[in-house]
Amino acid sequence: MPTGWCLLSNRKSWLITLAGGTPISTGDSDGVDRAALQAGLDLALAAGAFGQRVTLVFAGGGMDLVTHTTDAEDPLYRLLGSAPFYDIDSVYVLDGVTPQTAFRNDLHVTAMSHNEWLAAAGEAHVVINY
Amino acid sequence: MEISLIIRTPGTALNQCERIHDFIQSAVDQGHEIKQCFFQGAGVSAAVNDQTLPRWRQLATLTGAELLLCSQAVEASAVSVPEPFVIAGLGALVEAAVNADRLVSFV
Numbered sequence: 051m052p053t054g055w056c057l058l059s060n061r062k063s064w065l066i067t068l069a070g071g072t073p074i075s076t077g078d079s080d081g082v083d084r085a086a087l088q089a090g091l092d093l094a095l096a097a098g099a100f101g102q103r104v105t106l107v108f109a110g111g112g113m114d115l116v117t118h119t120t121d122a123e124d125p126l127y128r129l130l131g132s133a134p135f136y137d138i139d140s141v142y143v144l145d146g147v148t149p150q151t152a153f154r155n156d157l158h159v160t161a162m163s164h165n166e167w168l169a170a171a172g173e174a175h176v177v178i179n180y
Numbered sequence: 181m182e183i184s185l186i187i188r189t190p191g192t193a194l195n196q197c198e199r200i201h202d203f204i205q206s207a208v209d210q211g212h213e214i215k216q217c218f219f220q221g222a223g224v225s226a227a228v229n230d231q232t233l234p235r236w237r238q239l240a241t242l243t244g245a246e247l248l249l250c251s252q253a254v255e256a257s258a259v260s261v262p263e264p265f266v267i268a269g270l271g272a273l274v275e276a277a278v279n280a281d282r283l284v285s286f287v
Contacts, residue, residue: 060278060279062277062278064277071188071287085221085222086188086221086287089188089220089221089250092252092270093270093273093274096269096270096271096273096274097274097277100271100274100275100278102274102278176277176278176283178186178283178285179285179287
């Protein structure tokens with residue numbers, strides 16, 4: 051039996067938070083570890099492709115990927131746009147949202163409070179931060 | 181309990197590598213099973229350097245765990261892949277996370 055079908059029969063809930071990690075040598079000048087963002091987003095899409103329930107949350111340095119002001123030609127920004135094709139229909143942003151924050155309009159972006167994030171972490175089978 | 185690990189610790193953080201090794205040793209000592217260690221990003225080059233490789237070989241023998249290097253990171257860092265490490269894609273990580281009782285991440 052193909053691996054993918056085995057995974058579908060064992061569907062778990064994942065909470066993946068993309069915050070740009072701890073700045074290391076690969077970090078941008080603004081301190082965001084884009085390699086971590088890429089790795090986390092790749093994993094989220096892979097999990098979605100294998101039938102897992104993925105809750106994708108953006109915080110800190112990851113916020114730029116969901117705001118309207120980001121360079122739309124940025125490869126990560128474009129990659130995130132494919133999330134609905136992997137059954138990730140909604141993404142969340144953790145705190146730091148003001149009424150002036152304009153989110154990208156190709157995704158359903160919802161604000162999530164810190165308490166809501168903690169509750170989601172408590173309920174998820176797999177919790178990973180990037 | 182079956183445990184899988186995601187390891188993204190850079191090679192410059194040797195103390196952190198030691199902490200991972202200690203974690204694995206303690207888990208095994210307490211009767212847990214380490215199923216897989218998946219190395220991502222900076223963790224890939226950190227895993228296969230001269231300082232850490234002997235210890236990983238020792239742990240692989242001790243635990244029987246799969247030591248998987250993220251294919252994307254291997255390509256990006258152009259490292260050679262010594263035994264017992266093997267190259268794997270994210271599907272292997274997803275499968276391990278689904279099947280393990282706990283997934284522990286080291287950054």
